Amino acid sequence: MPESYRVAVVGATGQVGRLMLELLAQRQFPASEIVPFASERSAGTMIDGVGVVRALSDETIAGFDLAIFSAGASVSREWAPRFAVAGAVVVDNSSCWRMNDDVPLVVSEVNPDALSGHHGIVANPNCSTMQMVVALKPIFDAAGIERLVISTYQAVSGTGKQAVEELGRQTHAVLAQRQSGDARDAPIEPAVYRHQIAFNALPEAGSFAAGDDHTDEERKLMNETRKILGDQSIGISATCVRVPVFIGHSEAVNVQTREPLSVEQARALLEAAPGVNVMDDPAAAEYPLATLAEGQDDVLVGRIRRDPGHDRSLDMWIVADNLRKGAATNAVQIAELLHERGMLGVPAPGVAV
Numbered sequence: 617m618p619e620s621y622r623v624a625v626v627g628a629t630g631q632v633g634r635l636m637l638e639l640l641a642q643r644q645f646p647a648s649e650i651v652p653f654a655s656e657r658s659a660g661t662m663i664d665g666v667g668v669v670r671a672l673s674d675e676t677i678a679g680f681d682l683a684i685f686s687a688g689a690s691v692s693r694e695w696a697p698r699f700a701v702a703g704a705v706v707v708d709n710s711s712c713w714r715m716n717d718d719v720p721l722v723v724s725e726v727n728p729d730a731l732s733g734h735h736g737i738v739a740n741p742n743c744s745t746m747q748m749v750v751a752l753k754p755i756f757d758a759a760g761i762e763r764l765v766i767s768t769y770q771a772v773s774g775t776g777k778q779a780v781e782e783l784g785r786q787t788h789a790v791l792a793q794r795q796s797g798d799a800r801d802a803p804i805e806p807a808v809y810r811h812q813i814a815f816n817a818l819p820e821a822g823s824f825a826a827g828d829d830h831t832d833e834e835r836k837l838m839n840e841t842r843k844i845l846g847d848q849s850i851g852i853s854a855t856c857v858r859v860p861v862f863i864g865h866s867e868a869v870n871v872q873t874r875e876p877l878s879v880e881q882a883r884a885l886l887e888a889a890p891g892v893n894v895m896d897d898p899a900a901a902e903y904p905l906a907t908l909a910e911g912q913d914d915v916l917v918g919r920i921r922r923d924p925g926h927d928r929s930l931d932m933w934i935v936a937d938n939l940r941k942g943a944a945t946n947a948v949q950i951a952e953l954l955h956e957r958g959m960l961g962v963p964a965p966g967v968a969v
């Protein structure tokens with residue numbers, strides 16, 4: 617096993633990719649070389665302190681131990697298996713491989729042992745699922761989970777850098793219109809979203825597949841939560857809403873346990889849970905906020921209370937930085953686990969995808 621690795625970061629010019637580069641350096645991941653990859657548009661540009669951005673080709677992808685992908689599902693579909701065949705373990709941030717039976721879907725604090733079943737590709741969960749399961753895991757272990765009712769309030773950065781620009785642009789335009797008094801004359805033209813996102817809440821985070829009355833984001837929450845917790849019988853109802861927040865997904869989660877669990881027991885479990893920071897003093901206005909989560913790796917949990925409508929249900933409010941724990945941080949934590957477990961720089965146990 618080598619002591620340091622050749623690492624490819626695919627999507628290195630994106631929001632998540634840039635953060636991954638930063639975290640690999642900050643957390644001193646043992647890399648002998650980190651090579652940034654992006655689209656043809658960015659090939660040849662320089663990322664300070666890292667190197668020149670390369671485009672993907674059979675020649676450029678040779679000789680890596682680890683490839684961390686954050687460039688969307690179509691790029692992962694085409695290039696993740698090629699990296700794996702060329703000898704790298706791929707950690708993929710996209711939705712492409714998450715539900716594949718041969719691909720472990722791993723949250724570092726929740727199911728690290730699932731890594732042992734990898735065949736060259738490991739998937740990083742969807743951001744809204746990721747933060748929720750970090751908070752649910754101790755409750756699941758103590759009392760089981762029968763049903764979840766989830767409402768999300770998701771930041772635009774979850775859609776990519778163009779959505780971040782769209783919120784900024786629209787916010788300026790709406791404020792300018794209000795100041796000049798011509799609000800009715802100049803409609804805001806949405807581009808990334810199907811409606812104006814500034815000063816609005818869109819009950820369509822993700823998109824609707826033909827014939828489905830849930831968005832793909834809502835389906836990801838259902839399917840990925842069951843896969844990560846290893847319990848297909850959990851009932852899950854989800855509504856995912858996009859809100860005009862730049863960074864930080866918030867979630868109202870109603871948890872119906874199988875066994876009785878008091879609020880005090882749940883709070884104690886959460887306080888002891890890795891990766892969780894309990895902020896729960898509503899009288900003092902202390903509870904998780906997107907503005908507090910931004911830039912942190914912890915999942916913030918508060919408003920922990922009994923659901924007055926069901927004696928085995930609790931309500932809670934879960935917030936995290938969707939670009940960090942929801943994406944880049946967990947991807948780098950998976951890379952660290954692969955290193956600690958001697959799973960990098962050795963042949964993958966049969967590339968199966």
Ligand SMILES: NC(=O)c1ccc[n+]([C@@H]2O[C@H](COP(=O)([O-])OP(=O)(O)OC[C@H]3O[C@@H](n4cnc5c(N)ncnc54)[C@H](OP(=O)(O)O)[C@@H]3O)[C@@H](O)[C@H]2O)c1
Pocket residue numbers: 626627628629630631632633653654655656657658659672686687688689691709710711741742743773774775776777778938939942943
């Ligand atoms: N944002 C989140 O909260 C979040 C959470 C979990 C997972 N993810 C996943 O992470 C991925 C990226 O998200 P993001 O927010 O970082 O998006 P982003 O800011 O829009 O960045 C996209 C990245 O992908 C690269 N790319 C696009 N087409 C490519 C191609 N054909 N070949 C190689 N690279 C290509 C882009 O390169 P150019 O700069 O050259 O265009 C850029 O580096 C997505 O799969 C997303 O689903 C995001």
